[in-house]
Each structure stands twice: as structure tokens, then as C-alpha cells.
Amino acid sequence: MTLESLGSAVHWPAPAKLNLCLHIIGRRPDGYHLLQSAMQFIDLRDELMFYRRPPGVVERIAGPEGVPPEADLSIRAARLLAPHASAAGVAIELHKRIPMQAGLGGGSSDAATVLVALNKLWDINMPLPDLAALGLELGADVPVFVRGHAAWVEGIGEQLTAADYPESVYLVVRPDATVSTADIFTAPELTRNTPVTTIRAFRELGGTNDCTSTVRARYPQVSKALDWLSDFGAARLTGTGACVFAEMDDEETAARALARVPREMAGQWAGYIVRGLNRSPLLARLAAESGQ
Numbered sequence: 001m002t003l004e005s006l007g008s009a010v011h012w013p014a015p016a017k018l019n020l021c022l023h024i025i026g027r028r029p030d031g032y033h034l035l036q037s038a039m040q041f042i043d044l045r046d047e048l049m050f051y052r053r054p055p056g057v058v059e060r061i062a063g064p065e066g067v068p069p070e071a072d073l074s075i076r077a078a079r080l081l082a083p084h085a086s087a088a089g090v091a092i093e094l095h096k097r098i099p100m101q102a103g104l105g106g107g108s109s110d111a112a113t114v115l116v117a118l119n120k121l122w123d124i125n126m127p128l129p130d131l132a133a134l135g136l137e138l139g140a141d142v143p144v145f146v147r148g149h150a151a152w153v154e155g156i157g158e159q160l161t162a163a164d165y166p167e168s169v170y171l172v173v174r175p176d177a178t179v180s181t182a183d184i185f186t187a188p189e190l191t192r193n194t195p196v197t198t199i200r201a202f203r204e205l206g207g208t209n210d211c212t213s214t215v216r217a218r219y220p221q222v223s224k225a226l227d228w229l230s231d232f233g234a235a236r237l238t239g240t241g242a243c244v245f246a247e248m249d250d251e252e253t254a255a256r257a258l259a260r261v262p263r264e265m266a267g268q269w270a271g272y273i274v275r276g277l278n279r280s281p282l283l284a285r286l287a288a289e290s291g292q
Helices: 073-084 106-121 128-135 142-147 181-185 199-205 212-218 220-229 251-258 281-289
Strands: 012-027 033-052 058-062 090-095 151-155 159-162 169-174 244-248 270-277
Touching (some): 012 281, 033 169, 033 281, 058 073, 142 151, 142 159, 169 220, 181 212, 212 220
Antiparallel strands (some): 033 270, 169 270
């Protein structure tokens, strides 16, 4: 079967994110956690391409190794949106650059890009708030990626207030560890009573990641990476990890720090020099597809 692109924009970006803070302020009776988080995109991203298929056919022709198509959030997103289209068919080619299970939101971002792209390419034209609400069925981080603006996030991920944060340079380090988000959020020692705060207070005083102590205790590699990175700045965990990050003065400073990764860790840690983004590159791609 030939690979005929859907639309004129061949490559659709799916950016990673950082949690500049992550506060757990409570837990609902259904088990979902109530959060407050400052979320910003970074210029590390996956790429997706979409090709025509007959109505009713949704398939993946390239994707992450070890993840079956049925478990891939990009395929699940396409199938979730398909009932809203009159003639939905697509083949998805996904090229992963964002490390998986790393706290960078790669899977959620992939799902959001699928929703935004196919909403346009399938001529559904669902309003963005409705599309974000649909995305919440796939994961708490999906709505912020759909809306495409850095945000102050509350509730279980559905309450978004667009916010601009400094678009700093960060050094992100991925230690050789795979963190289970479910295990961290169900850990009995995880604190869930951080006082409610505001965007203004975060801007003035900063914030923390309430998952850090639990992740440190359970994943020594993450703890070691945090300790090492703390020599170069205020090291923080993003999401439940495994990635840790610190703000840097510039790319050259970040590169010098990265060059000092301990020799015994050189083959076990991956480093990324990235810049924060308040607007997702997905919005620019959508505008290009719309001829704006």
C-alpha cells in the first residue's frame, strides 16, 4: 500500500515537557490525585507522520520498540477520535526521540499531536476545549499538550491556566532507570497534603516535586543523578522521573556540565541540552496546515 500523506504538513511535532514543580494536594475518592504543577514544553520532541488509509483502518507503520500498537497512546488517540469523523482512516509513523517512562510526557504528547492533527486532517474541527477534554481520557497530561501553551495545571490535569515562564536552558539527565508512575502514586509513603498555592507564589518562591523523596528511596540511580546535577544548579525531578533537570546559564554552560558526567556513568546516563518553550511547536504546524 502506498504512503500518501494526509494533508500538506508531513511532519507533526510532539514536544516533551518539564514539571517545573509538582505538588500533590490531595486525593479523590476514586484514587486520582489532585495536583498543582507548572508545566513547560521543551524543544526535545518526537515526530509523527500521517498517511491515507481506507475508512475504518487505523494502523501504526513505525513506533517505539517494545510497545505493541494496541498499547501505543498514538493509536489509542486515533481510535478515540475516529467515531467523530465521517471517513476515518490513517497509518501513523512515529519516530521517538523523547525517552519513555522518563517524566517528560512523551506518550501524552504523541497522543495530543494525533488528536490535534487528525482533528484537522479528518475535517472534524472539534473545538479545542472539547478536544482537550477528550484527551483527558488518555492521560492527565494530554490536555496541556492539546492546548499548546505552557500552563499552571490543577485538578487531575484538566484545569489549565496559560502561563509564561522563563524560556531557560536546561540540562536534562536520564539515568539508567525506569520509574513506574503507578508505583510512585500508590506508594504509602508519598505525601499528599501539600498546601494549596498559586501561580504568583510559585513565581516568587518556587516550588518542589512531592514525588522526589519517594523516587529517591526506590531508585538509587535517580538519587545519584540528582546529587550529581545539584553541583551545577538546583536539580529537580520532572514528573515521577526518571529524568532530572537543572536550569543553566546558557548552552555552553550546560555542555560543560554534561562533559563532566562521572566516567562510570557515561554509558548509563543520557544527557539533553534543551530550551524551555511556552508555545508548543505543534501550534505552528497546525497553523501551517491551515494556511495561516
